[in-house]
Amino acid sequence: DTAVSQTPKYLVTQMGNDKSIKCEQNLGHDTMYWYKQDSKKFLKIMFSYNNKELIINETVPNRFSPKSPDKAHLNLHINSLELGDSAVYFCASSQGGLVIDTQYFGPGTRLTVL
């Protein structure tokens, strides 16, 4: 069984569109994350939720809005997509929010904005 899953795996869209990426974890973890990996493989955290509550919100444009309907899901909605949003987006989860809690990553969603 997949521990952290993301849909879709690939997403190609036009500038200005709105899109969502879904993430689900079946590990029973309390904390979930969204990371962005750019074309140079640089990985940077965007958001973190603990028990559906937003606890980390890095410097991310307001066009990005995470939503956590329950502990097992953390979706990422992006409005008015721009070329610079093209990247691989990774979802991750951990048992708690402590640094010692291992983060488990999903397979990633490759977003291409044309």
Add this chain to the structure above:
Amino acid sequence: AQSVTQPDIHITVSEGASLELRCNYSYGATPYLFWYVQSPGQGLQLLLKYFSGDTLVQGIKGFEAEFKRSQSSFNLRKPSVHWSDAAEYFCAVGLHNTGTASKLTFGTGTRLQVTL
């Protein structure tokens, strides 16, 4: 703010040869250090982590890493590389914020190529 430097963007080794991937960190306090591996088209998988205690840490898949405070380094090693080790390797430093979630700061990665 903490930062991580991986000086080598790309390394090629022969199968069976030893491997060392370099990682240097900048952090004001005792760091929490991690190595992750990303296989092509996959998410990241934790290889090992260091919090305290023995400075030589054993991980999965035969990897180990040594924390050297004097050099601000946490280099990853493997005695004998297998072709399946070809992947991207990321070093990360963790910052724990009391009352909030931890944050990992990643290096830019080292791509390992293994020749047969």
